[in-house]
Amino acid sequence: MRTSVLATVESHRCFGGTQAVYLHNSESTRSPMRVGVFQPEGEGPFPVLYFLSGLTCTEQNFITKASVQRYAAEVGMMVVAPDTSPREVDIPGADESYDFGTGASFYVDATEPPWASHYRMYSYVTHELPKWIAQHLPADIHRQGICGHSMGGHGALMIGIKNPDMFRSVSAFSPICAPMQCPWGQKAFQGYLGNDAQAWAQYDSVELIKARGYARELLVDLGSDDPFVVQQLKPELLQAACRQRNVRLSLRWQSGYDHSYYFISTFIKDHIRFHADRLR
């Protein structure tokens, strides 16, 4: 299957630019993939911010609920929001739970059957999607950043830390900081990667920082009323790893906020500016 030309699922004028959803055939996931793209007014080339969403989301959640377009328009940034997993692939059980399979890729390249045939979102996000964006849209792929929420916050941190030359700015909302040490991550890594602890560590932000450090600053926002902090997100492990390796981590506790898109919409402006400053 060749990476296809873009098919436009929807397109709307928004803050002087265009919010579209495109559909293309992915070689990585061997499936059609949807991706939301906000393109600001003008000719570009524009810096690009990738946003990875959380469990149960599609490409729609971020583009409809985060109020991001105004700020992206203000700084002239393209925002690319892929889907959170392949869909409608022929894998029995893919739709059985909210935290594994459809809508729950964890942005890894699965090695265990039957997932390995389609669940290759790490390759999709780090290789195929940026190439496809560069080919079809006025993007400056030398100026790319990555952000995400919850499972997608894990994805953004993990992908950003592993690929510092590709993604020059990294931030996250409410990230799963240490998937190897929380129930959501353990279930997913077991299913996608099997029992190999070394394979797990390749996709765990805390282990990655401990092993290789990270030379840029990380911005992380968390809500003080987020019900997932203690059992699933474990930001204290990210803080400890960053302290150990002298990584600059700006971790902000936002008082009274929860895990929802109402939280993201309130602080997305700060993240857009964080990325814009680093992608000039």
Add this chain to the structure above:
Amino acid sequence: MRTSVLATVESHRCFGGTQAVYLHNSESTRSPMRVGVFQPEGEGPFPVLYFLSGLTCTEQNFITKASVQRYAAEVGMMVVAPDTSPREVDIPGADESYDFGTGASFYVDATEPPWASHYRMYSYVTHELPKWIAQHLPADIHRQGICGHSMGGHGALMIGIKNPDMFRSVSAFSPICAPMQCPWGQKAFQGYLGNDAQAWAQYDSVELIKARGYARELLVDLGSDDPFVVQQLKPELLQAACRQRNVRLSLRWQSGYDHSYYFISTFIKDHIRFHADRLR
């Protein structure tokens, strides 16, 4: 059934305030009704903007997709977004079409059976809901405005024009301007109000303006790429009626925009400021 105390369905901190959804038993519709309320930071009392949504919407669409909270927080305004019809009432056929029945009340008091027993959204929005808001929340009911989109734009114009002392500011996105003269409106008015043209005229903004004028300014935004303009929205009829009665209508064509919430989110700031200026 007594108007109940408020039950909180959900509540999220957002832009320093709170975005909640409440559930209460409505006497008007003889059903439980959901209503989204953004309450800004502080003690109030706050001016109140009602927002009426369009066909197929619930209270969720506006509160999740319009990016309104930032601007409401900036000016210290409460925003109240009711559902678009009663739900789960025992009326055969209520769920059969997208443009009549559930999600499609047209904000009238139905007189035809079987709708008359529950579809009394005009009374709900103009009497019961403001009273309920005043009773339970720090609202200043002497400073109320109304806005809406599409079917809810019709609702906002119609209710605002009929109740100028209650709603001191009125605006709309992509409103159905003359329901008596378009297919959506004709179907709904026939079903809810029967064949009585005088009954229809009570709920038609163009007829209301022709009959009684309107002393305040109206703000209306329309997208030049809105596919419903010609057949359903008919803004030229509103312009003609306003011209005839010397009503100040600020009708703005927004180039390239469509009928979606991406359009609303781009211009909601202007509407919030329009209302805030008039509710000082």
